[in-house]
Amino acid sequence: MSPIAVLVVEDEAIAAAAHAELVQRLSGFTLVGVARSCADARRILRTSPADLLLLDMHLPDGHGLDLLAQLRLEGHGCDAVAVTSVRELDVVRRAVSQGVVSYLLKPFTFAGLRAKLEQYADYRARLSASGADVVQGEIDQLLGSLRTADEGAGLPKGMSPETLALVTAHLRGAGQARSASEVAAECGLSRVTARRYLEHLEASGVLERRPRYGGAGRPEVEYRWR
Structure with a gap:
C-alpha cells in the first residue's frame, strides 16, 4: 500500500512546521507540501495530489471549509482532518457535512495529532481490504476506526x-x-x-x-x- 500523501494547510509558521515534521516522522505517510493559505493549497494540489489535508479553519485568504468546498468543485477528492481552535457548533456541523473525517481542537499534543493520523491510516487500510460490496458490520468497523473510544486513551494512568x-x-x-x-x-x-x-x-x-x-x-x- 502506498504512503498516505498529506498536505498541511496552516497559516502559523511554527504550527505548520510542527505538523509537517510529525507527518514526516510517521511511517506510512508522506508530506506533499505545506500551504500557508487557500491559494497556496490550490497551487500545490495542481501538481502534487494529496490523500489527506491537515486543515486549519482560519486562513489569511479564506475559511478552511470554503477551501475544501472549492477543492471538491475542482475534482479533488482528498479527505480532511480539521486542526483548529474553532469550537462553534455550526462550523463543526459544516465540517461533518463536507466530509471532514476528524476534528482536532487546538491546543493539542503531538500524541493527539499522531493518534488522529493513525486512526485515518487504519481507516484507509480497512477500506482497501474491503470488497466492492460491504455488510453492515464492515461499515461499522470502517466508521469506528475514525473514532476515539476514550479521549483519555494513551495517557499515563492517573492523568486526565x-x-x-x-x-x-x-x-x-x-x-x-x-x-x-x-x-x-x-x-x-x-x-x-x-x-x-x-x-x-x-x-x-x-x-x-x-x-x-x-x-x-x-x-x-x-x-x-x-
Whole structure:
C-alpha cells in the first residue's frame, strides 16, 4: 500500500512546521507540501495530489471549509482532518457535512495529532481490504476506526485529558519558559502534578526542557513551548 500523501494547510509558521515534521516522522505517510493559505493549497494540489489535508479553519485568504468546498468543485477528492481552535457548533456541523473525517481542537499534543493520523491510516487500510460490496458490520468497523473510544486513551494512568489541556494551553500562551512551581501556582495544581504533565508534554515533543540558572543551589528546570 502506498504512503498516505498529506498536505498541511496552516497559516502559523511554527504550527505548520510542527505538523509537517510529525507527518514526516510517521511511517506510512508522506508530506506533499505545506500551504500557508487557500491559494497556496490550490497551487500545490495542481501538481502534487494529496490523500489527506491537515486543515486549519482560519486562513489569511479564506475559511478552511470554503477551501475544501472549492477543492471538491475542482475534482479533488482528498479527505480532511480539521486542526483548529474553532469550537462553534455550526462550523463543526459544516465540517461533518463536507466530509471532514476528524476534528482536532487546538491546543493539542503531538500524541493527539499522531493518534488522529493513525486512526485515518487504519481507516484507509480497512477500506482497501474491503470488497466492492460491504455488510453492515464492515461499515461499522470502517466508521469506528475514525473514532476515539476514550479521549483519555494513551495517557499515563492517573492523568486526565482536561488537566493536560489546561497545562498545554497555559504553556502555549505563556510566551516564555515556566518552571513546574510556576505552572502549579498559575494552574492551581500541586508541584508534583504540574511536573508530571510537563514531563509528559516534553516527552511528546511539544515542550523543550532546559536548566534555569541564577539562584543559589541546583538550577531549576524550566519548560518552553516549541
